[in-house]
Each structure stands twice: as structure tokens, then as C-alpha cells.
Amino acid sequence: MELTLREVAALVGGEVIGDAGRRVRGVCALEATGQETEDHVAFVAAKADPATALKSQVRCLLVAQLPESPGERCWVKVADPHLAFALVAQRFHPLPRAEENAVHPTAVVAGDTSFEGPVVVGPHAVIEAGTRIGGGTVVMAGAFVGEGCRIGRDCIVYPRAVLYTGTVLGDRVRVHAGAVIGADGFGNARQGKRWVRIPQIGNVVLEDDVEIGANTTVDRATLGETRVGRGTKIDNLVMIAHNCRIGEDSALAAQVGMAGSTTVGSRVQMAGQVGLAGHLRIADDVVLGAQAGVMSDIEQPGFYLGAPARPGRETMRIMAELARLPELRREVAELEKRIAELEAEDGGA
Amino acid sequence: MELTLREVAALVGGEVIGDAGRRVRGVCALEATGQETEDHVAFVAAKADPATALKSQVRCLLVAQLPESPGERCWVKVADPHLAFALVAQRFHPLPRAEENAVHPTAVVAGDTSFEGPVVVGPHAVIEAGTRIGGGTVVMAGAFVGEGCRIGRDCIVYPRAVLYTGTVLGDRVRVHAGAVIGADGFGNARQGKRWVRIPQIGNVVLEDDVEIGANTTVDRATLGETRVGRGTKIDNLVMIAHNCRIGEDSALAAQVGMAGSTTVGSRVQMAGQVGLAGHLRIADDVVLGAQAGVMSDIEQPGFYLGAPARPGRETMRIMAELARLPELRREVAELEKRIAELEAEDGGA
């Protein structure tokens, strides 16, 4: 596949400066060497110094601004080169999509499964009774789709992913390898010193365009549903407990953990290893720094950091003070000495 | 399936107030709407205001105490409504159990496997040589049971769970999807600058009524065994390293990590993302707050928090002081000024 720079510019809403008929066959890094530098396109981040482009050997570049002496390269000027890069890369690397029905002979698919369009089912995949799957969807090797699941159009269930009974996926949902959606919530009641299982009767709903990372787990609700909102992206090894709700277009980095019944707003971003206690409410547009430990509701958008999580500036001030704590103790000791001297003089007076 | 409230009361050791012949067909949330409000039963937590019940549309309620004007509902009064709810829910939603032998034709089961009663083996499950499985047990789709494993009665091995060679499960053990039991402990010796593998020869024993969450890993012992005690419940994405021992009726929330050879007592509770160093001993009835980092033995029961973990009250006092640290620094600076003034006066005197 090839695109002219004219086609690239049209795709990303940009403008060609140079040979608009030049053809590219893929995307590459700014640091690329060899053949790619001739026929692939790279990008310079909008915030980077435009002169960065001149250090690259790549001939075709997506940029927000041309360097002062642009030289002989070809440029596609666009407001957000990072986004433009994503769009061009998607054109060259579309996701797999079922174009016609293809069920591998080793797959075990319940007789009453309803395929609502072309579906691909890979080797050793298992689809249990009463499931409905939308057209375009690919269920890869060894994936498990439990009883009564509903999967939308153009979804991808990667190898060995597991959807427990009753899981619902919207359209264009991707569930990466090893992810487990809909396992029992961690619900137990005490009977004397022992734990008694609370059956987990609810399910999990992943709305349109949700992505779930490898080996992430999203537990089913005790009653009702655990729900991840449209367009929310979740990285690897994340834990979403029973009855959590996450809004739209949020992003959770790897190893984040949310305890049960916590509700998170839209466009919330969590860096790696963040932990949230249960039964909290987190507002829209909150950003949580890495390893933050959220112990109470967050009602205002903004950046939060630390454990317990506080507004970022506050935590950073505390951290700065922390580093100076040994110094503070020395200062206090010094003051004590000066006071003692004053007291001695006073007493002596 | 239906139960009269009389049967519900008998099941939970409660007392019906209202129509004891009324029938319910399931459990639901206090916030339920629609048909469930008529024929399902919900609960009001013992600690909640009894008047909470009156806000619910559900007609049949498990409560510890009736509200002042109970109105026309049906009540089952019981000491612990949460526990009662669990017991009723279990009746309506029993766990899957093998009633007769049913090995899916795509399962690969070694010829010498010993089924000690009816066992269900799902599609594409693999059971290797020399394994013994108790009656009532269900091995679900794609699960892997390695050589010489011993699985008790009424266990459930969920889809894609993996039991390495020699793993031992008691009765009624549940291992959720993607969990890996008995992988090699992380044991390496140094040879100059390189790591040399220390073979992991021991195994893992999960005693009766243990539950292991999705994608959790419990490593085999280097020598001897890694052991999880009767009735202990472990959530998702937890790491139990080689040679750890956990007592009975403990509960570990998601993403907890225990390093090698640490011993934890009975009825210990760990919140999410807690970490324990290796070779520690944690007493019975210890409770660890979320994200705690345990660096040394804990000999007394009670609540511990923070990294390094300290008695909860101590950590909370330190955290409170932390928040006031910038203020403390200002106070010290202020004192310094006042001392300097005193000194100036003194000098001037």
C-alpha cells in the first residue's frame, strides 16, 4: 500500500510543502535509518523545536511548523502532528476485521450462537450457548466467550482472553490476550470467623470503543453491572473491581487498581500503579499521578498526587519539605541552643 | 426456583414479619426497580438507619431492625442481614457442580487420570498424567492441570486457569480464569555477574475452601511447599511468592504482593496493593491498609498502615503532620526571627 503526500495531507487535514506526488509506504520513527527514510513518514511533536526535523534522515515529515531552513525534505504541515501520525499509521495498519464467516474447525461454538454478520473464530476458541456476536468481529485463538455474552460489531477478542457468562461488549471493543472480563467480584460476608461467598450475579458492560489491556481483570457486579464507558482505554494488569463505573474517554495506565463500587468520571487519567479505595466518586477530568493512593472522593477536576492523594501542588510542596526534614530538625536543635543561651543569660542577669 | 419467606427465614435463622407464605425468586439490590421489587429479596445493612428500608421499592427485605412505621412490606428480621443475603443468594445461585461424568470430546485427558466421582471437563481443557480429581469438580474450558496434580471434591477450575505439575487443591477450592498456580518461584543464584537458575522443586497446596482470583499467581516452593490455609480468599492479580504460608480465613485484596518465604497468620486482612517483604512473620488478626509496605515482622494483631507499615494510629498521626509540614517550617522560621530579635536586644542591652 502506498499513499501520496497529497493523500496523507487530505487524511490529516494538513498542507503539503514540497512534492505532493511523493509516495510513502508506511510510518517510521524520526530516528529511522535505511530504506524507511526514503519512503516512510515520521513526525515532529508540536512542542518540539522545529529544528529537530533537520537532525532526522527521514525525508517526509509531519510537522506543526517548518524549521527556518527547511532544505530539500517534503513536509506535511498540520496542527497536531502526533494525532496526524496516528491517523496515517492507522491507514497503513488497520485492525483485523472479519470480512466473511470463518470458524476454525477446532473452535467449539455452541449451536445457538448468533452471528450477526461475518465473524472470524480462531483455533480452539470456545463460544458457549446463547451468545450473540456482531459482524466484523474477530475472536482469536483460544479465547473463551461464556454463556449469553453479547459482543458488538468489529470487536477483537485476542488470544486466550476470557469473557465470563453474560458479559456485554459494545462495538469496536478490543480485549487483549489474557484479560479476564466478568470473573466473580471479591464479595464475602463473615460468619463467625469464616468467609461466606456472596454470589456475584451482575455482569460487566464494556461500551463502544473500549480497549482492555493484556491480563487486565474487570470483575462482574455483585448485583447490577460493572461498566466501562465509551472510548475509555485501560492498559495491562489493571484491576477493576465489582460494581465500579468508569465514564467516557478515560485512560487508566498499567497496574491501576480500583476497589469495589467506585465511580470515576469521564476524561479521567490515571498513571501507573494508582490505587483507589472502594465506594468513592471521582469527578470528570481528574488526573492522578503515578502510585497515587486515593482514599476519599475527588470533587474537582485537576491533578492529584501522593498517598493519600492531594492536589498535585500540595503533595509536591510536602515532598519538597520532606527532603528538607533532616535540615529542619537541625534548625530546631540550633534554635533550642540559642534559646537555652538566652535563658541562661536571662537567668544570669 | 422459588422460596417462601418462611423458607428464607429458616435458611438464615430469622423471623418473618408479614406474609410468611409470600414467594421470592431471587435477590436484588435495595435500589432495584421493576418486577424484581415484587418477587426478589434485598437487605438493609445492620449498621444502616432502619428507615433506609422505606426508601426502597423492594417489598421483601432482610433487616436487623424494622423502621418505626414499617408499612405494608414483608420483613425477615435477622441479626446479620448481609450474611443472610449471602446465604439466600447462594440458594438461588449455587455454584456449578459435576453431577455426572462429562468430558468434552476436545479435552485432552491423560489415560491414567483418576476421577473419584463425577467430574466435568470442558472443551480444550488439558489434564496431564497421574492426576487425581475428586467428585463434583468442574474443570472448565481451556484449563490446564499439570502432571500429578491432586484436586479435591467440588472444586472449580475456571477457563484458562493453569495448575503446574504437582499442585494440590483441597475440597471446594475455586481457581478463577487466568490464575497460575505453581509456576517456578523467582529463585536465582549469582555466578559472577550472571544469574543461575535454582530449580523450584516444591509445590503449591491450596487447602479446602480457598478461592483464588483471576490472573493471580501463586508460585511453587523452592523446596517443600507454598501453602494457602483453609477458607482464605485471594482476589485478582495477587502475587504469592515461593514458600509463603498463609493461615486460615484470611483475605487478600487485589494486587497484593508477598515476597518469598513470608508467613501470614489466620484471619489476616490485606487491602489492595499491599506489599510484604520476604521472610517476614505476620501475626493472626492483623489488618493491613491499602498500599501498605510491610518491611518487618508484625507480632501484634491490629490495624497497620503506611510504607513502612506502622500501627494505623501512628501512621495517621504522621500523615496529619505531613500535611502540616509546610506550616511547621513557617513556624520555625518565625521562631528564628523572634529569637534573633531577643538576641539583638540582649546584645544591645
Next chain:
Amino acid sequence: MELTLREVAALVGGEVIGDAGRRVRGVCALEATGQETEDHVAFVAAKADPATALKSQVRCLLVAQLPESPGERCWVKVADPHLAFALVAQRFHPLPRAEENAVHPTAVVAGDTSFEGPVVVGPHAVIEAGTRIGGGTVVMAGAFVGEGCRIGRDCIVYPRAVLYTGTVLGDRVRVHAGAVIGADGFGNARQGKRWVRIPQIGNVVLEDDVEIGANTTVDRATLGETRVGRGTKIDNLVMIAHNCRIGEDSALAAQVGMAGSTTVGSRVQMAGQVGLAGHLRIADDVVLGAQAGVMSDIEQPGFYLGAPARPGRETMRIMAELARLPELRREVAELEKRIAELEAEDGGA
């Protein structure tokens, strides 16, 4: 299998003191009882009190130094008994290795797969098109090897492990059950309020002698490669994000998380639950304590601790001060009182 102590000594570069013809059939713990004490060999750590040996019932011991009254045991004296133990244990417990081609009839292996020597493929394993696998390698039950993977000699891909398209393994690499190598990096660009997928076009390279723990995830690069260097050992539930690079002979304990594009040197050690931000550079021979949170580059070898990570001694000093913070506040309050008294006297004077 049996070894004489003479053979053991030759294997580990040690010296027999006692009956060199005595035969052992395995390794055991120093605390072993029963038959093992007669015909297995244990070790006493070099740093332990040599008298420790005398408390053990095991008759054949690897030691760095004999106790004062060694009694009737058999000894193999060696500089590093821990390493010696590893080497002897390896002899008794070699890793599985393919000696001849053995593809289970339920495995689904693409017709163009190239086996470059004897390869074992377990039940329900899936190997997609264009893959090359070196001799001696074992692909266990239910493992998934994506299109165009290249696997070296004497590797082990454990049950249910997943290698996405294009993954490259050197020789003697081991990937434990449930690990996912090469899933998409977590790369998204913003388009207004929504996330746009950035295709992840790169791959993962695991060099010779790398070990990957159960349920660990190593994401493919956005462009280029994510690379783990020769001899590096990675424990369970670890997250290595896209475009990370790890040097040789490093060791990462369980639940460590590395964000994207971070580069780690050789012989780096990370304890459990450590987190590293993205785009960092960590020097060779750095050691990170448990739960450390690394926010910036580390240029000097040595021990680092805390979040944000600082040189260990610094963090430990701060932690000590933290514990004394309530006391410091009381001291400051006391000083304030003494100053107020001085001021009063001054004023009164």
C-alpha cells in the same frame, strides 16, 4: 539418578571432606526430615554460622566452612554453597527439552512453520504462519505463537503463554504460563476529547537466557522494539511497556511496572512493586527497594528507595525523621513557649 559426592564436588568446584563415594539422589532443605536426610544434599549459606550445620539432620552438606566439631557428616566445601546448591539441583532437575519432534495432534501448527531441530508442541497449542522455532524448544499446552515469531533453541513456552505477531526469542528463553509478550503498547493520541489509537507496529525481543514470570506482560514497541537483555530475569505480574529497554543480567521482582520508553541498564535489581515513569534512563548496577517510585533518571549505581526514589540512606533518614515528626512538632511548640516567656521577661524588663 544418583551422584557420588566426588561428582558433586567436581560439579561445583568443591572439595569433599568425608566419604567421597557416598551417593546422593537429590537436593533438600536444611530442615528436611526422613529419608531425604540420608540421600539428599542441603546447603548452609556462606554467611550463616557454620554451627548451623550441626542442627540439621541432613548428612551431606554443601558448606563454605566446616563447624568446629564437624562430627560424622559428609561435607562438600565450596566458596559459594548457594550457587553450588543451584548447580547440583539443576543436575537433578534439568529443564524439559525437546529430544525429538513431537507435535500433539490437537495442536494447530501453520504449514509453513520452520522447525530447526526437534521441537515439542503440546496439546491445543497454536502456531501461526511464518514462524521459526529452534531445536530443543518446547511449546507447551495451549500456548499461542503468533505470525512470524522467531524462537531460538532450547526455549520453553509454558502453558497458555501468548506471543503476539513478530515476537523474537533468543536461545534458552523461558516464558511462564499466562505471560503475554507483544500485546499493543498503550499508545493513544488525543482528538478533541477522544482517544485515537496509535498502531503499535514494533515488536518485542527477548534475548538469550531471559526468563519471564507468570502473567507478566511485555508490550510491543510503537515503532522499533521493546528489548530485554541477555540473562535478565523477570518475575510474575510485571509490566514492561512499549519501547522499554532492559540491559543484561538484571532482575525485576513481582509487580514491577515500567512505563513507556524507559531504558534500564545491566545488573539492575528491582524489588517488588517498584514503579518507573516513562522516558527515564537508569544506570547499570542500580538497586531499587520495594515499592520505590522512580520519577527521574538515575545516573549513579547504588541503592535507591522511596517515592520519589532517592539514594537509600537519604530515604531512610527521611523515614526516620517522619516517625519523629509528631515529636518535632511538640519540640517546636515547647520552644515557642520558652521564647514567649523570654519575650515577656524582656517586655517586663
